[in-house]
Amino acid sequence: MQEITRLKRLRTNILISACGLLILFFIFISTIEQKNSLGIAEIWSGYGLLVLLLLLALFNIKKRLSILPLLGTGYGWHQMHIISGMIAIAIYFLHVESWWPPSGYERWIAACFYLAVISGISGLIIQTYYPKRLTEIEEEIIFERIPDAVAEVREKAMHEVESTVAITRSETLLRFYTESLDHYFRRPQFLFSHLIASQSADFWIKKHFQPIRHFCNKDELESLQKLEVLAKTKNYLDQQYAYQLIMKLWLFIHVPSVLALLLFVFWHLLLVNIYAL
Amino acid sequence: MKYQNHNFDQSSYERPHCQYHCGRQRFWKKSCRQGPDHKGRCGGHSECNPIKVGDHYECTRPEHAGGPCQSPNPDGSCSQQHSPCQPVRNLKFWRRHISYLVVVAVIVLIFSFSFAQIAFFKNTGIADIMLNPGPLSAQHATFTGQQSCQNCHTNHKDNFSDWFMSAFQHNDLTAACTECHLFAGDARVAHQGKLSNDRKTSLAEHNNIECVRCHTEHQGKTAELTHSNNQTCSNCHQNSFSDFATKHPPFAKHYPYRQRQAIYFDHLKHLEEYFIEEQYLTIKRDVEFAKQASQSCSSCHNIKNAQRAVKPKSYTQICQGCHDYQIKENQLTLLTTDLELAELSPITLSLMDESITEDPDQAATIFLEAIAKGEMKSLFNLSEQQIQQLWLGFNPIEAQLVAKSWASGESYAPEIDDKEDSNKLSGWFFGEDSNGDEAIFYKPKGHADIILRSWIEQLLLISRNKSNEHIEAAVEQLMEQKGPGSCGKCHAAGLNDKQLNQSSFQFSWGYASKSETGTILYSHKPHINLMGSEEGCDNCHQFNRKADTVSYYKNRGKNPYEYQNPFSDIRKESCSECHTQDQIVSDCTTCHRYHGPSSYKIGFISKPHIGGN
Numbered sequence: 001m002q003e004i005t006r007l008k009r010l011r012t013n014i015l016i017s018a019c020g021l022l023i024l025f026f027i028f029i030s031t032i033e034q035k036n037s038l039g040i041a042e043i044w045s046g047y048g049l050l051v052l053l054l055l056l057a058l059f060n061i062k063k064r065l066s067i068l069p070l071l072g073t074g075y076g077w078h079q080m081h082i083i084s085g086m087i088a089i090a091i092y093f094l095h096v097e098s099w100w101p102p103s104g105y106e107r108w109i110a111a112c113f114y115l116a117v118i119s120g121i122s123g124l125i126i127q128t129y130y131p132k133r134l135t136e137i138e139e140e141i142i143f144e145r146i147p148d149a150v151a152e153v154r155e156k157a158m159h160e161v162e163s164t165v166a167i168t169r170s171e172t173l174l175r176f177y178t179e180s181l182d183h184y185f186r187r188p189q190f191l192f193s194h195l196i197a198s199q200s201a202d203f204w205i206k207k208h209f210q211p212i213r214h215f216c217n218k219d220e221l222e223s224l225q226k227l228e229v230l231a232k233t234k235n236y237l238d239q240q241y242a243y244q245l246i247m248k249l250w251l252f253i254h255v256p257s258v259l260a261l262l263l264f265v266f267w268h269l270l271l272v273n274i275y276a277l
Numbered sequence: 278m279k280y281q282n283h284n285f286d287q288s289s290y291e292r293p294h295c296q297y298h299c300g301r302q303r304f305w306k307k308s309c310r311q312g313p314d315h316k317g318r319c320g321g322h323s324e325c326n327p328i329k330v331g332d333h334y335e336c337t338r339p340e341h342a343g344g345p346c347q348s349p350n351p352d353g354s355c356s357q358q359h360s361p362c363q364p365v366r367n368l369k370f371w372r373r374h375i376s377y378l379v380v381v382a383v384i385v386l387i388f389s390f391s392f393a394q395i396a397f398f399k400n401t402g403i404a405d406i407m408l409n410p411g412p413l414s415a416q417h418a419t420f421t422g423q424q425s426c427q428n429c430h431t432n433h434k435d436n437f438s439d440w441f442m443s444a445f446q447h448n449d450l451t452a453a454c455t456e457c458h459l460f461a462g463d464a465r466v467a468h469q470g471k472l473s474n475d476r477k478t479s480l481a482e483h484n485n486i487e488c489v490r491c492h493t494e495h496q497g498k499t500a501e502l503t504h505s506n507n508q509t510c511s512n513c514h515q516n517s518f519s520d521f522a523t524k525h526p527p528f529a530k531h532y533p534y535r536q537r538q539a540i541y542f543d544h545l546k547h548l549e550e551y552f553i554e555e556q557y558l559t560i561k562r563d564v565e566f567a568k569q570a571s572q573s574c575s576s577c578h579n580i581k582n583a584q585r586a587v588k589p590k591s592y593t594q595i596c597q598g599c600h601d602y603q604i605k606e607n608q609l610t611l612l613t614t615d616l617e618l619a620e621l622s623p624i625t626l627s628l629m630d631e632s633i634t635e636d637p638d639q640a641a642t643i644f645l646e647a648i649a650k651g652e653m654k655s656l657f658n659l660s661e662q663q664i665q666q667l668w669l670g671f672n673p674i675e676a677q678l679v680a681k682s683w684a685s686g687e688s689y690a691p692e693i694d695d696k697e698d699s700n701k702l703s704g705w706f707f708g709e710d711s712n713g714d715e716a717i718f719y720k721p722k723g724h725a726d727i728i729l730r731s732w733i734e735q736l737l738l739i740s741r742n743k744s745n746e747h748i749e750a751a752v753e754q755l756m757e758q759k760g761p762g763s764c765g766k767c768h769a770a771g772l773n774d775k776q777l778n779q780s781s782f783q784f785s786w787g788y789a790s791k792s793e794t795g796t797i798l799y800s801h802k803p804h805i806n807l808m809g810s811e812e813g814c815d816n817c818h819q820f821n822r823k824a825d826t827v828s829y830y831k832n833r834g835k836n837p838y839e840y841q842n843p844f845s846d847i848r849k850e851s852c853s854e855c856h857t858q859d860q861i862v863s864d865c866t867t868c869h870r871y872h873g874p875s876s877y878k879i880g881f882i883s884k885p886h887i888g889g890n
Contacts (some may be wrong), residue, residue, distance in 0.1 A: 040490075102411035102497035105387075144291045144367075155307070159309065186307045248368050255372060256379035263383045265590035271408065273444035275430045276489070 012076045020083040023048070024090055031094055040277070045095035048270075052088045053265060055252050056081055057258060085120050109268055112261035119254035126170075126250055132241040133197070137236050143244040146188070149237050154185040157230045164223035172212070178209045181227065185234060194242035201235045287341045296370035300362030310342045313364030321362055323355030328571065411495035429453040429494075431572050451469045454488040467513060469873055475515040475526070481512070491871070507833050510865040513865035521863035522853040533797075534842030540591075540767050541830040544843050545820055552601075558666065563598025570595070574814045583801035588788055592724045595721060600763075605702065608710060609729055610718040610763035613643060616686050619645065623750035624761070627736055628667075630658050633798055634747065634814040648717075650679040666731040679707040679717065688715055721762040730786075798870045821845040 007275060028046040059081040060073055092113060098228075101107050112206070141149055161177045184204075193200035209228050216224055282288040289310055297317045299308030309321025324342065325638070327334040327349035336345035350356050390407040412418065429450060432443040455464045462469030467476075467483045476483060491509060492502045507518045518524050518681040520667045529535075551557045551573035558564045570576040579588045589595060613623045615854045619641035626634050633656060634640045647656050651673035652662050675691065682689040689708045703722035710716040721729045733755060740748050756765035768786060805813055824841040856863035 035508075053539075102495070103498075104405075104410045104412075104495070105407045106410050108386075141294075142291055144293055144298060145288075147305050148307050150305050151307040248372075252372050252375060256376045261378055261385045262380050262383060263380065263387070267387050267407070270408070270441075270444055274432060274440065275426075276450070277448055 009075060009079075012073075013079055014055070015084050016076070016080050020087045020217060024087045027091055028094060045091050049088060049091045049095055049271065053083050053258075053262060054086065054092065054209045056084050057262060060255070070083065082124060085117070087256050089117055102211060105264065105267065105271075109261065109264045112264055115257035116254060119250055119257060123250040123254055126247055130247055134240065134243050138235075141237065141240050143173055143241070143248070144195075146203065146212070146237055148240045148243075150188065150234065150241075151186075153230050153234045153237065156157055157185050157227055159231050160223055160226050166217045166222055168216065168217060170173075172215050173223055176208075176212050176224075177227070181231065184231065186236040188241040190238055191245070192241040194239045195246055200234075205235065282341065286339065288338075289341070291369070293369065297364040297365055298367050299366050300804070303365045307741055310339075317364050319361035319368075322359055324351075324357040324359075325355050327353055328357060329353060344495060349598055372871055409495070412497050413494060414496065414500045415498045416502065417494065418498060452490045454492075458876055459878050461874045468871060471541070473514060477515045478513045505866055505871065507865050510869075518865050519695070520858055521849075521856045522858075525849060525853075528847060530846060531842065532846055533799075534844055534846065536844075537829070537840035538788075540788060542767070543826060545822070545826075545828075561602050566595070566598050573811050575810045580801070580805050580810050582601065583805055585797075587798050587801045587805075596767075598726065599765075602768065603763045604721055604724055604726075608706070608718040608720045609718050609732055609759055609764045610710060612644060612709075613714045613716040614641075614683055616683060616688065616715060619683065623747045623754055624732060624736055626747035627658075627739055627745075628732070628750040629656050641727075645676070645683075646682045649673060649678075649680045650736070662729070663735065666733065667728070669728050669731075675705075675707055676717070711879070719761075725786075728766070733761070733764060762871050795873065796869055796871065797870045799864075817847050817851050819845045 027044050027048040031041045034041040034044060059077050062072070062077045065071065066074060096106075096110070101110055157177070163175050165171070172277045190198075190201040190204070192198075205228065207226065209231070212223060212224065289312075291836075293315075295315060297313040298313070299312050299321060300319065301321070302308045309319075310324065311320035313320055323340040324346070325336055327336055329335075334349040334351075336349050336355070338345050338357075346357060348356050387407050394405045394408055402877055405426070406442060423504075430448070431453065432448070433438055435443065438666045439756045451465055458464065460469050463484075465485055465487070467478070468484050491505060493500070494502065505575050511517045516526060548571055550579055552567040559569060566576070574580075574587075577589050579590050582588065601665070609624065612622065613620050618638070621629070621634075621637065621644055623639050625644065626637065626640065629640065629644070633643055643701055644656060647653060650672070653668050653671075654661060657664055657667070659667070678691075691708055703720045703726075706716075706718050706720060708715060710718050719728060736748070736751055736755065740752050754760050758766040760766075788828075804817075808815075808873070821842070825844050826843045829840045852868075853863075855861050856867070
């Protein structure tokens with residue numbers, strides 16, 4: 001079954017890539033042809049880019065209309081979005097012929113385009129890399145439930161400390177919790193470290209739990225081991241939180257920049273037709 | 278550890294599409310089971326919503342939240358009350374609202390600036406950030422201040438609806454360009470009309486080229502509007518140009534000497550005979566100059582001001598020393614007489630009114646009477662100003678004396694009152710001429726004599742429209758080496774231009790520069806600087822000893838197409854010795870320009886600028 005899906009996806013990728021390259025080639029040839037006959041070379045690349053941008057924007061609508069099976073699979077749309085985005089970059093430079101327009105509203109367009117492209121490519125990397133990292137964690141959790149899970153782990157840790165202190169009448173574990181662990185359990189920590197796949201959080205746990213063992217009695221040691229397990233659980237939750245958060249945050253840049261880009265593009269289209277064509 | 282339970286009875290149902298979530302999560306506390314409602318009101322102040330079963334209420338708290346409690350309140354409210362939280366918005370809400378905010382911001386930005394520009398700052402550059410795609414080039418930015426955009430975009434001044442509707446109409450920017458720019462032909466036609474042999478565009482394309490195809494504005498102050506490259510030329514020309522030595526077609530036959538010289542000057546004869554052979558170096562010749570001129574082109578050609586042409590120096594600098602006496606020797610005779618019969622010269626008869634010249638014998642008498650009275654206007658069908666020019670310095674009183682003297686069959690011997698008259702070498706004369714005949718004649722004072730020139734020009738003007746035996750004889754006489762002022766000796770070709778261009782006749786008295794209407798852009802100056810002023814000329818300009826230049830001039834330049842230049846054609850190889858890819862730049866625009874000479878219509882109308890592409 002997986003093999004069939006893989007083959008289907010491969011076929012989809014090849015088909016979309018071929019179509020994309022064909023469109024790019026057609027626009028490129030048409031633009032060169034226009035240039036060679038002193039025509040308006042920007043016409044083909046401009047309108048081609050507009051169509052591609054609309055196609056890219058349709059992806060967001062398709063996601064909302066997943067109930068319509070005739071429009072193709074979500075995977076197909078996603079691949080089309082990626083390939084169209086790549087082609088749009090090429091056509092953009094074919095159209096603009098510079099990295100940065102001299103001034104005016106075209107700079108706004110360029111800024112929005114670059115923002116959309118950079119956020120889009122970042123999103124592609126994020127969406128490719130972090131889901132794999134998520135599956136490497138022993139268990140998955142819904143993003144909205146992470147605060148509850150963090151609270152639950154914290155409660156368990158506090159309960160463990162309280163019960164041990166009640167039995168041993170020793171403040172060692174209590175002081176260790178309040179001075180070192182309380183901050184850690186209070187909310188997700190080491191988010192950036194997790195994003196860059198750093199082992200800082202593991203190291204921090206080891207660094208804090210290792211020395212305290214020398215000052216614990218037998219009951220406290222048992223409790224300390226449970227606390228360490230809870231700390232590691234919290235670490236996994238932090239990883240989940242960091243990965244899922246970044247997978248949501250890149251859209252905060254991509255979606256608004258694309259919307260702004262589309263508006264500026266329509267304005268540009270209007271002005272070009274009024275003043276230049 | 279298991280992070281979460283997925284069974285329906287062990288975990289609550291998450292609603293990520295709802296825009297609120299429990300406020301306790303904000304502080305990383307455990308959220309309430311019920312969560313906020315869709316309006317953002319806290320649902321966690323009670324643990325369940327009891328339902329009425331029969332006559333009492335039962336708790337509905339699910340198992341995963343602790344299971345049903347024993348005692349809902351009698352009024353049906355939950356007995357497990359908690360202090361409520363302040364629900365918070367989730368990420369999806371913020372993403373959507375940031376997107377809305379950006380959309381609104383962009384729309385406001387576009388419309389506020391555009392509206393402000395159109396409504397308040399129409400003729401200024403203020404607030405044009407949303408309309409202006411970039412600053413103008415320095416050339417255009419300097420004079421568009423007052424009218425701003427509407428200088429070129431006429432629809433900019435329209436009201437909003439017309440302005441908007443102009444998006445669906447063609448915008449003729451070329452018309453706006455030609456409001457100020459003036460070209461030798463139609464600006465839309467490639468090269469203003471010249472059809473190239475290797476053109477690959479259709480005639481329709483050839484005749485409809487918009488300025489903006491090559492000149493892109495709004496690229497900043499430092500943008501070079503006239504910049505073009507080999508690719509630009511290859512758009513229309515079949516010969517895709519990449520290298521001058523191998524890709525440029527051979528120069529045309531007779532290049533660059535297709536245009537005949539207005540002044541007859543035989544380079545070979547001068548350099549190899551007149552300047553060096555002793556028989557020519559008589560007392561009337563400037564021997565010193567001849568010696569210099571035989572050695573160096575720069576003796577006669579003004580290399581300091583060399584451009585496309587290296588013009589010869591003035592007559593006084595290079596010709597006068599040897600040729601001035603010839604001009605003064607040859608007079609313009611109006612009338613001769615043997616004291617019995619007066620005869621008007623062909624040039625006089627040509628210019629006189631035809632009604633008078635029908636009887637030539639009578640015409641001489643009428644002529645004498647008229648000039649004696651100073652009533653020359655009755656003789657010629659010309660304006661008063663033209664007659665004044667023809668007869669400048671003429672003394673009618675002396676003419677009366679002449680007429681009386683001749684009428685009584687006596688020669689006229691003028692009384693010489695003072696020294697000045699006796700030394701008179703030029704001007705109007707009466708009496709015996711250089712041939713020993715009694716005559717009325719004019720002796721030119723030298724080169725470019727204004728009176729002689731007026732007579733010749735009037736004669737040539739008449740000869741263009743009329744033809745009779747007098748006119749033909751007069752023109753024939755004029756073009757002779759010994760004709761009046763010897764003008765025809767050197768100027769014959771230039772003054773016979775009528776076959777070249779009937780519609781726009783001009784006297785070619787002076788040196789005729791190379792026509793600047795073509796696409797060739799060449800300057801001698803840098804070449805002379807590089808190769809030297811003395812020997813450098815020989816690199817390109819070699820004599821063609823087979824050329825029969827003399828015949829053309831001996832035929833008085835009547836047929837310009839017979840002209841053969843005494844210099845050999847310049848071949849491409851002469852240029853490609855230096856203009857190669859590795860040495861000196863050899864792009865199309867190094868030697869060619871797209872437009873012919875262009876000028877401006879507004880403000881600075883008179884001055885053509887040569888550097889247009």
